[in-house]
Amino acid sequence: MYRHFLVPVGDIGSCIEATGHAVAFAQSMGARVSFLPILYQHAAALHRQDSRASDVRERALELLARAEAAARAQGVPYSSIAPSNETSFDSIVAAAVKSGCDLICITPGQRLAEAGDVVFAASDGADAGNVAVLICAADRRPATSHAIGILLDEHRAIADTLHALLDMARAARAAGQEPEAISMREAVKRIRDLQIRRHRLKEEARFFPRLRERTSVADAELDELECQHQRDIQLLQELTELVERDAEPGVPAGRLEQALSAYAQFTWEYLGREEGVVLPAARRYLRNEDWNEIAAAFDATAADSTTAKP
Incomplete structure (x- = not known):
């Protein structure tokens, strides 16, 4: 063994x-x-x-x-x-x-x-x-691969934006300057928009409810992730407010960078739990018809998001 x-x-x-x-x-x-x-x-x-x-x-x-x-x-x-x-x-x-x-x-x-x-x-x-x-066996079902691929693309976009934010903060510190406020606001807004879009994808497809209907093995993890989603909303609001205050006199140097690092760690762990616990359970317990409907819902939500862009 x-x-x-x-x-x-x-x-x-x-x-x-x-x-x-x-x-x-x-x-x-x-x-x-x-x-x-x-x-x-x-x-x-x-x-x-x-x-x-x-x-x-x-x-x-x-x-x-x-x-x-x-x-x-x-x-x-x-x-x-x-x-x-x-x-x-x-x-x-x-x-x-x-x-x-x-x-x-x-x-x-x-x-x-x-x-x-x-x-x-x-x-x-x-x-x-x-x-x-x-x-390890790979899931080759087309609808499953397509739907999970969309979710993982969202995860990559969030990670890339967070790394860009951290890079801006660290580069400014290395140069003895404050991060450029407008760029930081835009990057934080993009993270918020990406997190909203990712959550909307799963809501529109009833991703978590479908998994709960098929099995109870992931219920505790789904409950935890839903709590973490609420925490994510709170942390992003606090981060937005800190970006607005960072350029003001009296704000401790490096405070924004510390907050960004803490939020990044929170996000890595959130994504890791979804990828390492929920997605394997979904692959195992959701049926082909579930994945077909989830993939179609993801495509429809993504198309709607694209159409809604100014």
Whole structure:
């Protein structure tokens, strides 16, 4: 029986599904996991000691925060490994051996570097030295893939905007200046609009209610996420007010940056719980007709949002 899984978490979509599978499997077996961030699309930047490398490491911390939140929600013991510029399968095996793992969990067709590189060879139960490799099954249903892809695109848009906000705040601090108020207001408004759109997508498709109708296994997590949604509204309002006050005399230096970092951490954990607990349950319990209706509702809501733009 396997007791310690190594789970690569990466900046490609297939890793999210594999992480959810791996955490659920670890819970069922009473195993623990170690998360290894693999920055497939940005690994070269980690060679450099510049601002770009710092941004990439920040992305790695985001990936870890999301995976760790999923593990905590499932009650799975976890640890995390520092990001590396190595993306080869051998480097993953080496990390597994060093961490004392006996199983590596990946997803079919998972690439280990930039698009176009060779996919490493492995199959269900394949052996990598003394460490077994489990390829987690991928859900190939078109409506399911389409609907979840839309949700994950929303998650990426929110993450990109948050990183841009943090970059603005840190660059201003490094230059001994205050962040440009207009740009900060616009970025915070975009985050708020993106969060509203993401929540509206799920509401219009009755995503959470459908899952509750099919199973009760995710009820506690759905309740928690609905509470966190209310907290998100409150935090965004506080962030908006802080952006307005930041340029005023007497506001402590760095207060806005600290608030942004705290909100980013809250968001990473929120998204991680949805990706690592709710989406795997939805894949398992929602029926094909549910996914067909959800995908159609997502498309209709997205089209309506596009039409509504000035």
